[in-house]
Amino acid sequence: MGSAHCPICDSASVRVLHARRDFPVFQNVAYATAAAAQAAPTGQLDLCRCDACGFVWNAAFDPALMAYDGSYENCQSHSAVFGRHVGEVMAAILDRLPPGERPDLVEVGCGQGDFLRGLLAAHGDRLGRAAGFDPALRRPDPDGRPVLVAGLLDAAALAASGLRPGLVISRHTIEHVPDPRAFLRSILAAVRTVDGVRLVLETPDVDWILRNGAIEDLFYEHCSLFSGRALEVALATTGFAVDRIERVFGGQYLLCHAHARGTGEVPPAPAEVPMDPALAGAALDRKTAALSRSLARLAGEGTITLWGAGAKGCTFALLMQEAGIRPRFAVDINPAKQGRFLPKSALPILSPADARTAGADHVIVLNPMYLDEVRALCRQMGWTVPLVGIDSLTA
Structure with a gap:
């Protein structure tokens, strides 16, 4: 697990919060082809939390896997x-x-x-x-x-x-x-x-x-x-x-x-x-269980599309696939991401206009701060699609 002490306050009161394997190391690199996206480099996630100061860190983080360069795209100025x-x-x-x-x-x-x-x-x-x-x-x-x-x-x-x-x-x-x-x-x-x-x-x-x-x-x-x-x-x-x-x-x-x-x-x-500390892990477990139930229900009603092809979209697409549900595609207003693919899941990224043409039964908006903005854009485009705020899936 790495250090048994908090890197910030040096407390030994540390617990494992969340673990994942084979997780893409970059969430904000979109790939030109599905094959390249599927072959994206991966690492291990062993998130630990300090009970004393609340710091959370990846004890399995490998800096050698990280090389930030011009392919990294995290511009949010289009919103x-x-x-x-x-x-x-x-x-x-x-x-x-x-x-x-x-x-x-x-x-x-x-x-x-x-x-x-x-x-x-x-x-x-x-x-x-x-x-x-x-x-x-x-x-x-x-x-x-x-x-x-x-x-x-x-x-x-x-x-x-x-x-x-x-x-x-x-x-x-x-x-x-x-x-x-x-x-x-x-x-x-x-x-x-x-x-x-x-x-x-x-x-x-x-x-x-x-x-x-x-x-x-x-x-x-x-x-x-x-x-x-x-x-x-x-x-x-x-x-x-x-x-x-x-x-x-x-x-x-x-x-x-x-x-x-x-x-x-x-x-x-x-x-x-x-x-x-007693609430932190419990809240995460409870919300994750509620999310699984909501996704299963939505999948039973039709196709699911994700709005947002950044870190949240990359992570959420993988969570859905692990639950046996594949989103149809991701939508993003950033032109630099459109026509490319999310890492590991290889989910295609479409512009809002192309997404409207492709059609969707449900669109999950991955950040509640953008729900009204997405709703207004869809209305402007004449796209009448049910929008689902992610926070409503874990209520």
Whole structure:
């Protein structure tokens, strides 16, 4: 099982939460052919949970299997709902800047630079220079605004950019890192010449996942899943002090504001209390059983299609196949995914227009945050298909 101690708080009060075998290591890589998708590399999932801080990690995670490159596609900017969320995150970041301060900023794990470009376009008058770092970056731009670097942030790369950042942003990156405390220390080491640098982290809230039985949110890429308390402890023990942790995007994500020059000690009275250990596994088991019953009922009424070809869609398609039910196809509004295939299940990915032509008896919308948006799009297309919110399947 790997370490018997929590990687965040070092507690020995650890239990196995969820295990899977032969699981695709990348959920956000879609393949050009069904054969290539079926041959996608796989790994082992042994998710452990710390009773003390609520941290969840894959004890069987193998970093050697992970090579993020230009084939990785996780763009969500095609959704207006997600766009509004991004705007709210930008506003939350700016609200905490002291009046008159225009800090340089860096983003660690910037994807293709969409967030940085949007932030500068909307609020460039309140910010200094900007740079983004990501090994999966397809189009590096060393002279742009922002500067985009295809690689990891370190002191040498930061020095080459010429920035002295007062603000570091890292959204939906730390959950991909097998040693999150080393990751946080590396950020601090890279920006060590700047006093009181601010850090903004956004990451999934594992307590939301467990409370809602969202088994489709447990997959290989996310090897480090945080509760609010686990994030608080991780930051406090790596040189940061937490200013605020809030829940955003319908409670699915943690948005954390912190600053460097913490005491290095864990706060004795936690501002964040993790989910009761006795409830965490039970909630997941109960919701999974309810999901199996609902899927069997839907399959008896006709074909099932999935809306969403990201990590949730990849994971859910495999769960259905393991239950003996094969979805007909997946639908996604991201053109970069359309015409391709999900890893391992080899489920074809269609555009909404092609899905309407192909037809479906039931469409499961895999993220409840998008249900109204999908409903409006189907209405606009004249596609009268029953839409099923995934949360209704586990009620």
